[in-house]
Structures are given as structure tokens and as C-alpha cells.
Amino acid sequence: MTTFVDRVELYAAAGNGGHGCASVHREKFKPLGGPDGGNGGRGGDVTLVVDQDITTLLDYHHSPHRKATNGQPGAGDNRSGKDGQDLILPVPDGTVVLDKDGNVLADLVGQGTTFVAGQGGRGGLGNAALASARRKAPGFALLGEPGESRDIVLELKTVADVALVGYPSAGKSSLISVLSAAKPKIADYPFTTLVPNLGVVTAGGTVYTIADVPGLIPGASQGKGLGLEFLRHVERCSVLVHVLDTATLESDRDPVSDLDIIEEELKQYGGLDDRPRIVVLNKIDIPDGQDLADMIRPELEERGYRVFEVSAVAHIGLKELSFALAGVIAEARAAKPVEEATRIVIRPKAVDDAGFTVTLEEEDGIYRVRGEKPERWVRQTDFNNDEAVGYLADRLNRLGVEDELMKAGARAGDGVAIGAEDNAVVFDWEPTMAAGAEMLGRRGEDHRLEAPRPAAQRRRDREAEHDEVQREFDDFNPF
Template identity: 60%
Template structure:
């Protein structure tokens, strides 16, 4: 039996980028024909897409983890690696995407709407792309970047024009069944409806959808009954219809007290949709009151008595019977008029073109140097480019490390460490890598070529760094001795 699931946790992981290739072209009489390593392929994205054929989040309930494929590594002969395939996940219309902290990331309304839930990692450059006048035949390549991984919450909020709200067994499901072609489960016990039911209604030239929300009871906004679980399904409704059971025999209940209790619950509930929907709180929606079950003589008399009191609140009142269909035509056209008035006041916005906002040069190249709270005399460098470059570097390849030093120096990281008071040998952390800083390493200049995968500057910097650390320790010791004598 199919289950209705309208809230799930989803873990998405995009594909990793493929590594670049370090290769040198070789053929007869040309043992060193130049670098020809290809770039790695981009990792696949995880994409959410609205599909009209999907009506529940059931698939994600049983399969909460989604992973796109990785990009392939580049190869020799300037052959780039294959791009990882995107993973497209189908979601129902009206799905809202939230992050772990409950912040809304996307409100997916309309067939074909897409949201990139996790972006694939970039592929690493091969040595053919890294060749320059300084490095004519690089003996290294860049590593591919990891794809995004994140935990999301998906909530389904039904897309309906009219929401039917009321106590259990008020006759909401029966109204949906006689107003539309929907066939919800109907029985004479409370909480028969365990999931929202949608029906399409036609009244003249106006067609609208009606959502039957499981019964509310006092305290629903605090989690009692089923109301809190399903109130989200009327957040998009332009009109709320109170369906009142005029034939109830429960003590202490009457139509006016039922309306007051429902209004209290609606006022206490706070929708999570953002202000761009233009709907506001549930208390601000248009109201109609449906006095149901007038086929029962006592219920008809009660409806006649309370109709004037309800109309005094400024709400249209309809006396109907879902069993005999009495008053149904007036209700159908009355709701159509309310929906039509809302649509005229809130015309549907034109389809929005995707807006691309690339990171400016200043934003992407900015970084920050601050003292490390965990390492004495240490510093932490944070920034988009430094952290990305760290992930791309093969630290078992001296030439790749030298290339990283060149990039950091050109960005200004070395000058910033000087200004922050860093001393030779100070531990510097970028991303998940900590290294001893050697400021005298010549970076950015002409590199004297040695063997592939090596960098003579690193060997020199080790000797220079050892001497500098020795001088620094001697200076601190002399300063301590002078302070002790004074």
C-alpha cells in the first residue's frame, strides 16, 4: 500500500572532480616532446526537479542518501577525463528545500523547476594546462576537488487554491469527493483522513484546486492530533474554508466555538514560506464558512440560527449537505469567485530567467590571516582561493608544492603573514594542512629546472629556515637574559 510522506531528511553528495594527468609526449626520436597530460572531468551535480507525476516524498524516505558520479582522471595525449553524470531527483510540485538549521534554500513550484542541491567538484588541471615559460614541462598535475556534501530537509506543501479546515469528521473529505473527481477514504470515525487530499473543481470558466487537510483539534499548533503535521499544506492556499459539523453530538461544541478554536490554531501557526509568496500568515487569508450536514433536521435548524452571527464577522456563509448535495452549487461558485478575486489581485509572475552572479575578483581573491588559537605562535589563513589550492596540491611532489608557494606569494599571503608578525618556522594552517612557514623561499620568479617533480627552492629553504630559526631562538634567549638582569 502506498504511503504518503511529506517530510524527509536527504543526504546529498555531488561527484568529485577527476585528477589531472602529468604526462610527457614520447615518440621515436622525440623522447621529450612536451607535456600532454589532460584535465580531469568535473564531478556530477545532484539536482532536484519538479515532476508532475510525483506526489509524495516516499522514495526519499526509503533512500535518504543520493550520490552523483565522479569525474574521470585525465590521461596522456591531451585527453581530458569524462565528466561525471548529474543525478536528477524528481520531487513533487510544492516541495520546499531547507538546510539543517531550517533556513529555506528553495521553494520549488512549477513543473520543470530545478535546484542544484549539491555541486560537483572541479576537475584538476593536467600538466599541459600548467605549462608556462617558467615551467615548460611540469612534472605534476592538480588534484580534482571534492564535490559538495550536505544534509537537507524536504517538506511538501500542497499547491492548492482552497484549503478545507475543520475538526475531525466535519465532512471535509466528503465535500472534496462531491465537488471533484477525487475519491478520498471516508468513514464515520475521527482522523479517517491521514493525508491531504487534492481535488480539481470547475465552476464556469474558473478551475481551482481544493485541499482537504486532516482534522484540527485545539492545541494542534503545539503538536496535538494531526494538525501540526499537515497545516503546512494550506500555507499556499489563497482561501481557507471552515467546514463546520452542525450535527455533532459532542458536549461543549457548537459552530461558533468550533470556528473560534480553528481561528486560534490558524493564528498560532507560523508558515515557513518566505515573504516572496505574498501570502503572509494564515490569519490574513480570505475566509468562508461552510455549515455542513444540513440534511439532518436539527443541524439545519442550528445552521439557520448561527448563520447571521457568522456573517456579522464579515465572512460568507454557505449551508450545504455533502450527502444530498444541497447548497453545493452555490458553494462551488462562491469559492470560484474568491479564487478569481485573489488571482486578479495577485497576477502570476512571469517566468523568472536564471540569474548568474559570478564571484567578483575581489571576493574570490580575498583572504584573512589571524592567530591560531590552538598552536602557539601559529597562524590560520582562510579564503576561497588558498583553501582551494591546498586541496589541489600533491604534497608528495616537491614541484607541486613549489607551484603552490608561487600562487600563495602572488596572492599576497606571504606579505600578509609578515604584517601579522609571523616569524620563520611559525606553523601556518590553510584548510586541513599545517606547515612551517619559510618566508625566504623565492616565489614567483624564474625557476631553475631540476628533475621532474622536484623544486630546488624547497631544499634551499630548509637550510635557510634552519639558520633563521636558530638566529630567532638566540635573539629571544638574549632578550630574556637582558630582561632578567634588569
């Protein structure tokens, strides 16, 4: 049964925002007490959080579809809907988040590091929030926005200071078991290790982590053997340790050729040329192993490698190796640039930035409107409600969309699309004859909510209407 997974595809869906409520307050002797529809709740976010206790992506391998809860709709009596609950997904330290095209979205390193994989939708406003001096009784509410849905790829790259690389059965697992408290599986057959093993080593005042990377073979950089599945786990390491088997039972292999083959695979993978190398000649407790180590050590030192002869079984040379690794790691840590405090850069929008664009698509012959506000307003509109559609038209008009359409050459009856091609609202454009504010004043008015006029004022109004009708009759009757 699979117990370690370091690459998964995750389908994250944030919660939808709740719809606003269109309601009118009613009570005894006051049947029309004004709008009292509440706002919808916000949809829950999907957030990835680094958890040191998590070491594998196995949970997301079995359950790749994750969705946060939706916001609740608003209700009458000014009751807002409940916000959706955020979905927190713990991931191992060193998880890289990529999109479907392989672009890196986030590199999650360090306990508590977070990344919002899906943003929850906003809740829609109720008619109480939409009411104003001109729009006293809105008969509509705004819809909640859909939550963000995203397909992402999670890749785990082990966070360790030292990576042990080498052929299968070179003794890497045995070495990490005696250098640290790690207890990897050890056996006398190739590919015993199928997952990276981590161990913590203390040498003097330096504490560092060491990773046992599963055995590599020729062609690993092209995916042969365990291949790319585990080559990524050496990317974050500060030191690469070649573990060479000086007592191999295969007649066509020798430690020097093993080193050359592994180095070629690391070169083909790329990005590891600047890492310091240390060579460990393992299994010198075997007589033939000691003899072979004595033969090849001068050649390796001529190439510039620091060479250590050890035996994981007999515990020979381990202390020297451990302190040597500690020294190299201390130098690597000291050479790292000091991280500066996060600088907040504020980039205000240009004064002449309208927040949207209008372009003519020659192929389809339509004018496409793109922008955060117009597209969000479209998503919030209930197109089954004429008053809501009129409110959308007023908002677009005030934003200047109609003026830009005219400047772009649009004429009455031309097709206009708001939004992306796969999710756009398309309509035939009819220029409004009145300004948006004037039209807005007529939408949402209800004379039943107006204060009653005094009797004297009503009498004067009736007399004025009678006089106006009489004048029209006199003008029409020539006799």
C-alpha cells in the same frame, strides 16, 4: 504501509572531480616527446527538479542518501577524463528546501523549477595543461576537487487555492469528492483522511484547486493529533474554508466552538491572518443538522463570515459554494503583484580585494588564511609530490599571501593554516628568498627537452668554462 511523506532529511553528495594525469609522451626514436597528461572530468551535480507527476517525498524517505557519479581521471596522450553524470531528483510542486538549522534555501514552486543541492567538484589539470615556456616538463598534475556534500531537509507544502479545514469527520473528504473528481477515502470514523487530497474545480471560467487538509484538533499547533504534519499545507492557500459539522454525535461539541478552536490553532501556527474565510455548514440533509444551521447562521454572519449551507451527500448548495469560491480566488489572483522580469545584478569585486584574508588566532597562535583560491589550490595539491608543493607555494606567493603574512607579523617558523578549522592544511611558515616567478622558472625544467646547441656554441662554452676555472686557480695560487 506509508504512502505519503511530506518531510524528509536528504543527504546529497555531488561527484568528485577526476585527478589530472602526469604523463610524458613516448614513441620510437622520441623517448621524451613532452608532457601529454590529460585533465580530469568534472563531478556530477545533485539537482532537485519540480515534477508535477510527483505528489510525495516517499522515495527519499526510503532512500535518503543520494550521490552523483565521480569524474574520471585524465590519461596520457592528452585524453581528458569523462565528466560525472548529474543526478536529477524529482520533487513535488511546493517543496521547500531547508538546511539543518531551518534556514530556507529554496522554495520550489512551478513545473521545472530547479535547485542545485550539491555542486560537483572540478577536475584536476593534467601536466600538459600546466606546461609553459618556463615549465616545460611538469612532473605533477592537479588533483580533482571533492564534490559538495550537504544535509538538507525537504518539506512539502501543498500548492492549492482553497484549503478545507475542520474537525475530524466534519465532511471535508465528502465535500471535495463532490466538488471535484478527487476520490479520497470516506468513512464514519475520525482521522479517516491521513494525507492531503487535491481536487480541481471548474466554476464558470475559473479553474482552481482545492485541498482537503486532515482533521485538526485542539493542540494541533503544538503537534497533537496530526498537528504540524499537515498545518503547513494551508500556508499557500488563498482561501480557508471552515467545514462545520451540524450533525455531530458528540454532546460536548457544537459548530461555533469548533470554529473558535480551529481559529485559535491557526492563530497559534501564525501567518494566516490575512487569508479570507468562508464557513460551510455541512450535513443539513439531516433534520437536526438543518435546525442547528438555522440557529447558528445569524451569529456567524454577525462575526463577518460568509456562510453557506450544504450537504455533500444530497448535493445541496454545492453550486453556490463553488461559484463563491471562484469569485474569491479570482479577486485574490488579481490582487497579487505582477511579477517583474528577473533583473541581473552584477556586483564586481573591489579593485583592492585580494580574494583572501589573513588573521591571527590568538588562542592557537597560528595565522589562518581563508579565501576561495587558496583553499581550492590546497585541495588540488598532491602533497606527496615535492614539485606539486613547490607549485602551490609559487601560486600563493603570486597571489600575495606571503606579503600579507609579513604584514600581519608572521615570522619564520610560525604556524600557518589554510582553510577552515575542520579541514585545514597546517604548516610552519618559511619565507621564500626568491620571487615566485624566479622559483617557478627552475621547477619543471628538463634539459633533455631543450633543443641541442650547435657544435661551435658548445666549443665556445667549454672554452669559457676552462678560462673561468683558470682564473679561479690563479686567484687562489699566490705563487
